[in-house]
Amino acid sequence: MKKTISINISGILFHIEEDGFATLKKYLDAINKHFSHYEDNQEIISDIENRIAEIFLSNLKNNKQVITAKDVENLIEKMGTIADFKALEDADPDQKPIDKEEENANTENDFYKYITPPGETASQGYKKITRMEKSKILGGVCAGFANYFSIDPLWTRLIAILLLFSGNLKFGSFNWMPWNANFSLSIGLFALVAYVVLWIILPVSYDDPEDKNVKKLYRNPDDRTLGGVASGLAAYFGIEVLWARLIFIALIFAGGSGLVIYLILWIITPAAKSITERIQMKGGAITLDNIESTIKENLNPIINKEESTARKILMAPFRVLGMIINGLGAALGPLGKVLLTIIRVIFGLIIFVIGLSITITPITALAVYFNFIPSADLYMFQREQIPTEWLTEILPVWLVIAASVAVLIPGLVLIILAISVWVKRNILEARMGLITFGIWILSIGVCAFQIPKVISQFKSEATHTQTEEISLDDRVLLVKTNNNHLKSTFTQQVTLQIEGKDSGKAELIQKYKARGRTRSEALSNAKSIPYTFTLKDSIMTLNRSVELNTLDKFRVQELDLILEIPYEQVFVMDKSTLPIIRNTLNKNGYKIRDVNSRNHWVFNSDGLLCLTCRSEHKKSEADSISRAKFAEAYFMKK
Structure with a gap:
């Protein structure tokens, strides 16, 4: 029968054997003595005690309630001793060297006698897949698989999430059967069912095994640009953080997947806040030596480089x-x-x-x-x-x-x-x-x-001209446009210029323009521009735009229309022509308001003349002759 002592470590009450307590007390005194010269030493000691409490809790299983001296020895072997990194104190020039005989004589006050053995050779036997109760989020299935394969549970949980939101897996049609059957499997549903089945059939394990070779993924708050995800991944895989960031940038440009992956990892990955978490992030065992090294890294001052001019x-x-x-x-x-x-x-x-x-x-x-x-x-x-x-x-x-x-x-x-x-x-x-x-x-x-x-590709320009005669037989020509602009097409608006000529029939000149690498290519592109107009009786309907979406390529295709009307040929310009008409009204002294279905126009040697406009300003000899010629026309009597 052994005497036990109750102790409080990290807020948890443990019952420990008396000889184990003496060993643990010396061990903790050595730790307190060594870390007392560091800033925020209480936080460091608290972090170490939290780790000790975790190890002790893992020993209390199968109705075991007392921490034995053997458990304390195993703790010291696992975490190491101050003697493992006593070089810092030995490097102090003011410290008097310790004689070896004196050290052997004062073994009772020596805090550095707990030395970690060089390695562990015990066989661990075969593994079984279990549900890990202590590290579970939902059921512990993912944590169990992670423990079986010796990986971070974050990866198994991430795989489970990806499977859950996967689509359907189609197996094709079986037309040879009497009925037409299409078989498909929902991967997400299958993953959900599989998870529930494993939750039911897998045995529960309350152990908290520790594998020193298992790295844990954390976000690195000490070397972060946004959330520390790239820096944490770099520490996990042992690569330069620059490459991890470049991979995310490349994935962002590859359809934006990098941004989605980064945000998901930012949400599900914890930040390495404590010293032990920083050690686990780099894949190291949580020993006093590693704790010391991590503290030194964080305490090293960053030398500010002198700014350039x-x-x-x-x-x-x-x-x-x-x-x-x-x-x-x-x-x-x-x-x-x-x-x-x-x-x-x-x-x-x-x-x-x-x-x-x-x-x-x-x-x-x-x-x-x-x-x-x-x-x-x-x-x-x-x-x-x-x-x-x-x-x-x-x-x-x-x-x-x-x-x-x-x-x-x-x-x-x-x-x-x-x-x-x-x-x-x-x-x-x-x-x-x-x-x-x-x-x-x-x-x-x-x-x-x-x-x-x-x-x-747009270096050369060419124009393809096409002319069509219009027979009017002294009828009044009505010029109007049709808005063929559809929401489902990309169009280029045409331009219309109306001019007069001294003889011949009315003509519609279509000038198709385009660009290309060479003149011949540009001319071919111009000829491919589609355009149509209609002439029914004396009504000419022009399409207001060219539908370019039917073309294979874009080469700044344009269309300019020139309507040449013989002198003294009466015509009417409908209001619908105003969006496309160019170089016709203003240069002859007319305004947009003069264009309507009531006003009649002619060309003479002095240019364009409105026969029915109330505020007519042109009074040349040619204009007087034109007015006299059509004085008895029906449109002059309205």
């Missing part, structure tokens, strides 16, 4: 402005501080909105270019649709990506700047800023290399 010049206006604002705030007192806070928040909000708008634009452009959004067309230009085939035909992939990056990076910088204004701390590291600037310069270089190739 260029940076000083660049930041000088902003720093002067900051000094002025701070001076005003100090002069106004508490009210000034409140006003400055409001101004800071509003200023950050404005920058954030601008940055978000700039960021969304290239992402949307990439989604349209690669057909990632449901609509096949990009809506713009007053609800008209530009066929995406034009974009892919004109713009090469690398130019689109480089141009998107060149626009995206300033948008992201503005967003980060807005966040920095809100939190009053620069969250963009100098190294990351330099990398971002390098990527931006590279994208600008790619654009400079690719843009001339795009411009060369």
Whole structure:
């Protein structure tokens, strides 16, 4: 029979054998003595005691209620001793060297006699899949599989979430059967059913096994740009954090998946707040040696590098402005501080909105270019649709990506700047800023290399002219237009110019214009422009626009119409012609209000003449002859 003592470690009551308590007390005294010279030593000691409590709790199973001396020895073996890293004290030049005989003589007061054995060779036997009750979130199934495969439970939970939201797996049709059968399996439903079945059939384990080789994924708060996800992944996989961030940036450009993955990991991954969590993040065992190393890393001061001259010049206006604002705030007192806070928040909000708008634009452009959004067309230009085939035909992939990056990076910088204004701390590291600037310069270089190739596709211009005669037989010609502009098409509005000529029949001249690499290619593109008009009796109906969405490619196709009317041929211009009519009214001294279905017009040697306008201003000899000629016409008597 042994005497037991009740102790409180990290708020938990343990019953420990008397000889085990003596050993544990010496061990804790040594730890307190060694860490007492550190700042926030109480927090460090508390973190170590939390770890000791976890280990002791894992020993209390199968109705065991007392911590034995053997359990204390196992604890010391697992966590190590102060002697493992006593080099810091030995390096002190003022400390007197300890004689070996004196050290052996004072073994009773020696706190450094607990030495961790070099390795463990005990066989662990075979593993069984169980539900881990102590590390469960829902049932402990994912934690059990993680323990079986010696991985972080976060990965098994992430796989379970992905399976749960997966789609259907189709097995195809079986037309050879008497009935037509289509078989498909919902992966998400199957994963849910499988999880419930495993929850029922797997035995429960209340153990809390510790595998020193298992890394745990944490967000790293000591080296973060946004949430510390990339830095945590870099520590988990043992790679440079730069590569992890570049992978996320590349995935963002590959359809935006990087942003979604980053946000999911930000939500489900805990931050490494304590010292033990920082050690687990790097895959190390929670020993006193590792705790000491982690503390030293965090306590190392960051030497600020002297700013370059260029940076000083660049930041000088902003720093002067900051000094002025701070001076005003100090002069106004508490009210000034409140006003400055409001101004800071509003200023950050404005920058954030601008940055978000700039960021969304290239992402949307990439989604349209690669057909990632449901609509096949990009809506713009007053609800008209530009066929995406034009974009892919004109713009090469690398130019689109480089141009998107060149626009995206300033948008992201503005967003980060807005966040920095809100939190009053620069969250963009100098190294990351330099990398971002390098990527931006590279994208600008790619654009400079690719843009001339795009411009060369529009280098030459050609015009294809087509003329059609119009027989009127002295009838009054009515010119009107038909708005063929549809919401489902992309159109180019035509232009109409009406001129007079001294002889011959009325003619409609159609000048089709386009561009291309060569003149012959441009002429071919011009000939491919579709356009139709109708002439019924004496009513000419012109289509107001050309439907360009039927073309294979865009080469700035345009159409100019010239209607030539013989002198003294009466015609009427309907109001519907006003949107497309050019160089006809103003140069002859008329206004838009003069155009209607009642007014009749003719051309003579002096130009255009309105026969029925009330405020007629033209009184040349040719105009008088024209009025006399049609004085008895029906439209003059109205």
